[in-house]
Amino acid sequence: MWGLGVLKGFGITIKNMFRPVITVQYPEQRLPIPERARWAVHAVFNEDGTPKCTACLICVKECPDHVLRVESSTRPEGGKHIDTYVYELGACMMCGLCVTACPYDAIEMSHEYELATRDHSDLTRMLLFDVDAASPRRTPREDAAPAPTGTEAADA
Numbered sequence: 001m002w003g004l005g006v007l008k009g010f011g012i013t014i015k016n017m018f019r020p021v022i023t024v025q026y027p028e029q030r031l032p033i034p035e036r037a038r039w040a041v042h043a044v045f046n047e048d049g050t051p052k053c054t055a056c057l058i059c060v061k062e063c064p065d066h067v068l069r070v071e072s073s074t075r076p077e078g079g080k081h082i083d084t085y086v087y088e089l090g091a092c093m094m095c096g097l098c099v100t101a102c103p104y105d106a107i108e109m110s111h112e113y114e115l116a117t118r119d120h121s122d123l124t125r126m127l128l129f130d131v132d133a134a135s136p137r138r139t140p141r142e143d144a145a146p147a148p149t150g151t152e153a154a155d156a
């Protein structure tokens with residue numbers, strides 16, 4: 001019948017007018033982020049503001065994209081000093097392997113997802129800079145792999 005297609009079209013339009021809205025007007029509206037979402041890697045700090053990182057380099061070894069770089073030195077009084085902990089965010093695939101491998105829960109996958117930038121230098125981040133590392137004698141997580149020996153860490 002002539003015009004049947006037009007009537008069908010109107011029917012679909014009217015049906016959709018009464019369906020609940022499922023679109024979100026981003027950025028004015030935002031959907032809640034699932035708890036286990038993985039976005040940019042962040043450093044984790046103790047309550048007193050000191051980093052939890054011990055500069056053990058396990059995360060550096062584990063990262064398949066080689067986007068983590070920790071430069072550390074030995075303090076005269078013992079222990080390590082983190083000169084820089086660099087994170088190449090632009091090349092990170094956000095797999096979370098570094099976070100899983102860290103025996104001290106010193107890094108986390110954050111919910112920071114608005115990462116677009118016009119400046120490429122924004123994609124290289126300094127997670128830690130010029131801070132004393134936490135003591136390597138801290139108790140690691142129970143399920144963590146054994147911490148590397150001094151020789152292994154030096155080889156990283």
Ligand code: SF4
Nearest residue numbers: 053054056057059102
């Ligand atoms: S303590 Fe965690 S974040 Fe720090 S170097 Fe070791 S694995 Fe990486």
Ligand code: SF4
Nearest residue numbers: 063092093095096098
């Ligand atoms: S999330 Fe994956 S790719 Fe990104 S820094 Fe960690 S291990 Fe590397």
